[in-house]
Amino acid sequence: MQIREIIRVIEEKNAETILLLCHHNADPDAICAAFAFARLLKQVKPHVRVEIAAAQGISQLSKHIMKHIPITLVEEPNFEKADILVLLDTNTIQQLDDWAEKVKSSKAPLIVIDHHASHPETEKIATLCIADEAASSTCEIVYRFFKELNVELGKDEAKALFLGIAFDTRHFVIASSSTFKAVAELVDHGVNAEEALSILSLPMExxxxxxxxxxxxxxxxxxxxxxxxxxxxxxxxxxxxxxxxxxxxxxxxxxxxxxxxxxxxxxxxxxxxxxxxxxxxxxxxxxxxxxxxxxxxxxxxxxxxxxxxxxxxxxxxxxxxxxxxxxxxxxx
CATH class of the missing domain: 3.10.310.40 (Diaminopimelate Epimerase; Chain A, domain 1)
Incomplete structure (x- = not known):
């Protein structure tokens, strides 16, 4: 199981601080996946400090989502104190803008979780790459982690994962059968689909x-x-x-x-x-x-x-x- 590989890296490093990084102008899939993954890590490893950061900030829609889900971001992450770095929905360090060199020079293990094709240059510096192009979104991959560990989803995590999947599939237009199954299960966990989808309807600037x-x-x-x-x-x-x-x-x-x-x-x-x-x-x-x-x-x-x-x-x-x-x- 892929999540077991991640836990192995955490345990081998005896990590105390894990930094989750999202691409510049982070979209709902990126920040929602990071939020849910952070919650999962805290359930599995309660002693670990988990921080989320997005290069050059997040999109307007992501900011709107943060009004409905308690996502907390750090503006200036401390790369030197991080024991493990995790890229979510980010398959190249170039998407991190000014943070790219900090990631490249960091001695901390680098884990990549993404639904894009893995990039050869990223694979060279990563300790572990989990890239699944068949997944609709990074949120769908993170949801799979919860199931693999049989960890109960909280309402906020379920809502975040639903929003990330809905956004990246254009409200399920390009969803596969496995994606629909995941979405149905998230609804069973208490997500109000109609209410959640309305959150994604932010007027265009x-x-x-x-x-x-x-x-x-x-x-x-x-x-x-x-x-x-x-x-x-x-x-x-x-x-x-x-x-x-x-x-x-x-x-x-x-x-x-x-x-x-x-x-x-x-x-x-x-x-x-x-x-x-x-x-x-x-x-x-x-x-x-x-x-x-x-x-x-x-x-x-x-x-x-x-x-x-x-x-x-x-x-x-x-x-x-x-x-x-x-x-x-x-x-x-």
């Missing part, structure tokens, strides 16, 4: 709306075989903008943004694109993009991200080049 509109205005449309590929750029909300371009009709959307020397790229695709072409955005596009821009990239088959150093024009050209070559291969 004006800045995000503007970013989506700018992305659509700047969009370059490329027709490749039967696929419509949209390339665009905005300074913020790249992931939201990419989702918006998919909703407008693109099969694949790539939205880049730069802040100083830092480059961020969000990629999204419809499920049909992956099923027919076999092109996995995280493995086949984001990973090589991350390497090219001296950063890291990864993610799911239909949702991925890249962090690196460069400019948006070069990024979009490089991304299209990779996609074009992959599409030629699949077409042939």
């Amino acid at each position: 004006t800045a995000e709306r503007v970013a989506r509109l700018k992305a659509s205005r700047r969009m370059k449309i490329i027709k490749a075989n039967e696929w419509i590929i949209a390339l665009s750029h905005v300074s913020a909300y790249q992931a939201s903008a990419a989702r918006a371009l998919i909703n407008l009709g693109a099969h694949v959307a790539v939205v880049a943004g730069e802040k100083g020397d830092t480059l961020r790229i969000s990629l999204r695709a419809v499920k049909e694109f992956y099923e027919k072409t076999g092109i996995h955005l995280g493995r086949d596009v984001a990973k090589p993009l991350g390497e090219y821009f001296h950063g890291m990239g990864g993610g799911h088959a239909v949702a991925a991200g890249v962090n690196g150093i460069g400019d948006v024009e070069t990024a979009l050209k490089r991304c299209w080049r990779i996609l074009r070559e992959k599409l030629k291969f699949t077409h042939n």
Whole structure:
């Protein structure tokens, strides 16, 4: 059992302080998984101090969720005092921004719990990697840990896990049968589904709306075989903008943004694109993009991200080049 491997690492280190880390602008899956996992660790190892931190803060929706679930975050985690570091919903240390080097230089064992494809560079520095692409979310993996240990879920933990799963599956649109089973069991633990889902319905901020509109205005449309590929750029909300371009009709959307020397790229695709072409955005596009821009990239088959150093024009050209070559291969 995977949770037993985690406990083994904790016991071998005789850990007193465990630091749980979430990616920058942490989404509901990240913070809810961290919260539930922290509660689980406290039940299994009551003496252990568990802290949760998110690089560059959390998303607006995550802040809203914190009004309904007692999640506590530390703003400046002490990496030197941490006996174990755990990355949740974070498959590259580059997603930790300024904390990346602290993690890399830390002598504490590193554990990764994620539902994205594991990144080779992360695997090199991690003591233990638990990556399950079949899981809908990191929250679904954490729920599995509770079941493996036969630990009773509290109402707050159940609600947090439900919210994380609901968010990452787009309100269960892309959920599998195992995900629905997990959600049904969480409801049996006292989660009011209707009430919980309403928490995720946070009105979109004006800045995000503007970013989506700018992305659509700047969009370059490329027709490749039967696929419509949209390339665009905005300074913020790249992931939201990419989702918006998919909703407008693109099969694949790539939205880049730069802040100083830092480059961020969000990629999204419809499920049909992956099923027919076999092109996995995280493995086949984001990973090589991350390497090219001296950063890291990864993610799911239909949702991925890249962090690196460069400019948006070069990024979009490089991304299209990779996609074009992959599409030629699949077409042939």
